[in-house]
Amino acid sequence: MALLILSTIFVTLLSFIVYILIARRERFKLREKIGLSGPEPHWFLGNLKEIVERKEKLGYDDSNEWFNVLHKQYGETFGIYFGAQMNIVLSNEEDIKEVFIKNFSNFSDRIVPPIFTENNLNSSLLQNTYATGWKHTRSTIAPIFSTGKMKAMHETISSKIDTFLEILEEKSMGNEQWDIYEDFQGLTLDVIGKCAFAIDTNCQRDRNDVFYVNARKFIQNIDIRHSKVISSSFILPELSWLWRWMYKYTALASAEIPLVQGLEDVYERRRSGEGSDSVDLLKLLLDREDDKTKEKMTKKEVIENCFAFLLAGYETTSTAMTYCSYLLAKYPEIQKKLWQEIKLVKNEGKLDYDSIHSMKYLDAVYKETLRYYPPVIHFINRSCLSDITIRGQFYPKGSVVTCLPHTLHRLESNWDHPDIFDPDRFLAENSEATEKSTNLKWIPFGVGPRFCVGMRFAEMEFKMTIAKLIDKFELGIPMGEMDLIPDCNGVIMRPKDAVRLNLKLRK
Numbered sequence: 001m002a003l004l005i006l007s008t009i010f011v012t013l014l015s016f017i018v019y020i021l022i023a024r025r026e027r028f029k030l031r032e033k034i035g036l037s038g039p040e041p042h043w044f045l046g047n048l049k050e051i052v053e054r055k056e057k058l059g060y061d062d063s064n065e066w067f068n069v070l071h072k073q074y075g076e077t078f079g080i081y082f083g084a085q086m087n088i089v090l091s092n093e094e095d096i097k098e099v100f101i102k103n104f105s106n107f108s109d110r111i112v113p114p115i116f117t118e119n120n121l122n123s124s125l126l127q128n129t130y131a132t133g134w135k136h137t138r139s140t141i142a143p144i145f146s147t148g149k150m151k152a153m154h155e156t157i158s159s160k161i162d163t164f165l166e167i168l169e170e171k172s173m174g175n176e177q178w179d180i181y182e183d184f185q186g187l188t189l190d191v192i193g194k195c196a197f198a199i200d201t202n203c204q205r206d207r208n209d210v211f212y213v214n215a216r217k218f219i220q221n222i223d224i225r226h227s228k229v230i231s232s233s234f235i236l237p238e239l240s241w242l243w244r245w246m247y248k249y250t251a252l253a254s255a256e257i258p259l260v261q262g263l264e265d266v267y268e269r270r271r272s273g274e275g276s277d278s279v280d281l282l283k284l285l286l287d288r289e290d291d292k293t294k295e296k297m298t299k300k301e302v303i304e305n306c307f308a309f310l311l312a313g314y315e316t317t318s319t320a321m322t323y324c325s326y327l328l329a330k331y332p333e334i335q336k337k338l339w340q341e342i343k344l345v346k347n348e349g350k351l352d353y354d355s356i357h358s359m360k361y362l363d364a365v366y367k368e369t370l371r372y373y374p375p376v377i378h379f380i381n382r383s384c385l386s387d388i389t390i391r392g393q394f395y396p397k398g399s400v401v402t403c404l405p406h407t408l409h410r411l412e413s414n415w416d417h418p419d420i421f422d423p424d425r426f427l428a429e430n431s432e433a434t435e436k437s438t439n440l441k442w443i444p445f446g447v448g449p450r451f452c453v454g455m456r457f458a459e460m461e462f463k464m465t466i467a468k469l470i471d472k473f474e475l476g477i478p479m480g481e482m483d484l485i486p487d488c489n490g491v492i493m494r495p496k497d498a499v500r501l502n503l504k505l506r507k
Contacts, residue, residue, distance in 0.1 A: 020238060023084075030086055031079035034394045038079040039070060045235055046081030060496045061223075061488040064377055064406040071407050077393060083234040085111075087381070087400045088393075091411065093440045096403050098390045100382065100448035107382035108134070110450070111400045115233035115243040137305060138453060140288045140297060144281050145456050152279045153195045154353040157461055160190045161468050163204055168473065172503040177478060179498035180325060182207075184318035184465075189215060191461055192313045196306060197266050198278040210258055211310070217255035219315045223490040227251060256307075263306050267299065281309055309454065315492055316375045317458045321465055322499050323373040324365065326484050327421050328466075329475035329501050334423060338365055339506075342471045351471065356463050364426035366462055370444035372421050373486060374405035377493045380446050405443050406493065414441040476502035 021043075028041050042049035055061045067089070070078060076092040090096050099107050143149070164187040171178055186204035189211050193201035203212035221227060229250050233243035247253055270282055285302040328335040341361045342351070349355055356362065381402040384395045395401065410418045416425070445452040452458070469475075478500055487496035 020236070023238070027084050027086065028081065030396065030399075031081075034079075034396060036077060036079040036088065037074050038081075039074075041081040046083050046085075048082055048231075048234065060485060062486075063488045064404075064486060064493055067404050067407050068410055071411070084237055085234070085400060087402050088395065090401060090403045091407055095391060095393070096440050096447060099395075099401050100380075100403070103388065103390060104449050106385050106388050107401060108450075109383045109385065110379075111381050111383045113230075113233050113237070113243075115230055115240075115247050117244060133301075134450075137297075137301065138449075140285065141281070141305065141453055144284045145454060149279055150456060150460055151353050153457075154460070154464070156194050157191050157464055158468075160187060160194065160204075161465050163187075163190070164465070165468060165472055167204055168469075168503055169505065172473070172505065177500040177502075180501055181318065181322045181495055181499045184321045184325075185216065185314065186212060187465065188314045188318040188321075188461070189310075192310055194280075195457075196281040196309050196313070197263070198270070198274075198280045198282065199266055210262055214255045214259045215310065215314050218252060218259065218311065219489070219492065221251040221255060259310065260303065260307055263303050263310070267303055267306075282306055312452070313454055313458065315494075317461055319375040319492060319494050320370060320373070320458075321462055322495060323375070323484075324369040324462070324466055325469065325475060325501060326477075326495075326499055327369060327372070328365070328470065329477050331421060332476070334365070334421070335470065335475060337361060338466075339470050339474075342467055346471065351464070351467055353460070356467050357460075359463070359467070360427060361423065362463055362467055364423035365466070366459065367426045367442065368421060368423040371409045371415070371442055373493065374409060374444040375492055375494070376444065376446075377404060377406050377488060377491070378402075379491045380405065380443065382450075403443070403447065408441060408443060411441075472506060473503040474506055476504065478502050 024044065028043075028046070031038055039047050039050065041047050045052075051061065051063050051066070054063075054066060070080070070089070071091055076090070077095060078089055080087050080089060090099065164183060167183060168180075171183075183204070186207075189203040189209075190201050193199045193203070193211065201209055201211050203209045206212070222230075227250050229243060229246050230252065233240070236243075266282065270286060282302070285297055285305060288297045328338065338361055341359055345351065345355050345359055381400050384397055384399045384401060386397050388395050408414060412418055440447060445455040445458075481500055482497070484499060485496040486493045
């Protein structure tokens with residue numbers, strides 16, 4: 001009897017392996033069938049093997065640069081395999097417009113690995129599909145980012161930035177250097193806590209704050225390199241049922257649980273009337289939950305969208321501001337030009353919502369930072385819902401189409417001297433570059449109807465923080481400090497090492 005059971009298990013396992021190998025071989029023929037070229041895939045891992053090998057050799061993930069090399073080697077459209085999943089990579093502006101905008105109905109959904117369908121983001125704008133209510137959710141959330149509501153949040157954000165500057169001043173008085181990235185992370189979490197949920201977190205001064213600890217842990221562990229379960233879900237999607245079941249045992253889930261529990265607690269407190277007069281995201285969602293004239297939002301949808309806003313707003317903005325601070329420290333002539341604009345604006349009044357958004361050079365620095373170092377690099381993707389041919393290229397159902405901000409932002413055909421940090425390219429007198437910032441050559445916030453709904457909020461927080469930072473401090477690079485190296489952590493391109501800067505109080 002035991003022998004029969006073992007034989008059955010062996011035959012089943014062998015049959016599964018044979019099936020996987022045959023199916024994988026057929027999948028790897030798809031790219032050639034639709035007329036695309038690309039790097040040769042590993043028989044089992046696809047092109048993930050090369051990404052992992054490069055990481056092991058360098059000590060960090062440079063897939064942002066690798067994709068730039070692939071573009072030069074294979075052209076504007078090529079195919080690449082993440083495990084068994086083929087991705088069609090686009091960099092031609094017309095192709096991107098046709099796929100992501102004009103044919104949005106056929107490319108309306110982001111690709112979500114099966115393992116992530118077990119997390120608390122399925123009803124959020126980050127993951128939900130058109131069929132499961134993406135449009136309804138977006139129309140509910142978008143009004144929180146109106147000009148009127150943004151102005152109402154301005155003072156709240158300003159007070160959090162003041163705390164940030166106080167902390168930097170305290171640290172700058174000592175002899176030790178520190179990672180300013182962590183300070184930006186604490187700031188963005190405190191801003192989100194107040195502006196999204198009307199709660200006063202203490203992430204800037206308390207590194208043990210539950211939101212600070214677990215938000216950082218979640219972002220760190222979303223990388224496939226840090227979890228064998230997550231990486232296996234990419235390599236063997238055929239076992240999706242197993243990965244979904246195992247998700248709850250991952251470090252990612254252990255970081256997610258306390259964050260969601262914290263948001264559920266905030267939800268219940270707000271439901272009981274706490275903070276009823278505030279202007280924030282949760283208030284807007286709760287009002288929609290009660291609105292009998294419109295399609296209601298469930299408690300699950302409210303909490304998952306709050307969770308999504310927490311994650312999306314915290315890491316991307318803190319990373320962008322860290323990059324900007326480093327670049328301004330590295331290029332003192334650019335920093336000086338920005339400081340002179342800030343002084344001029346302050347002489348005419350104060351640094352408020354309107355004055356900050358009137359600053360042309362600050363706007364140029366903001367746009368050039370996001371061009372040079374776009375924080376989000378692997379999230380602008382769409383799943384092809386049905387077979388379609390666009391501009392002579394066939395897109396099979398089930399394939400994934402993606403465009404990469406870092407590649408588009410570093411193409412010589414898109415930008416003059418793309419590897420040089422030059423905010424002047426975005427000034428009004430350079431009308432060509434200004435136009436590029438409104439088309440598909442500058443895409444740090446995504447493309448088409450699913451572009452980042454919180455773009456204006458991120459811009460406001462970025463500009464307010466950088467303006468007040470440069471007004472108070474002169475930034476410099478410490479003697480002997482290594483150049484910043486970007487490291488691609490799954491979705492986010494983050495600094496590989498601590499970002500240490502010299503901060504000198506201005507007189």
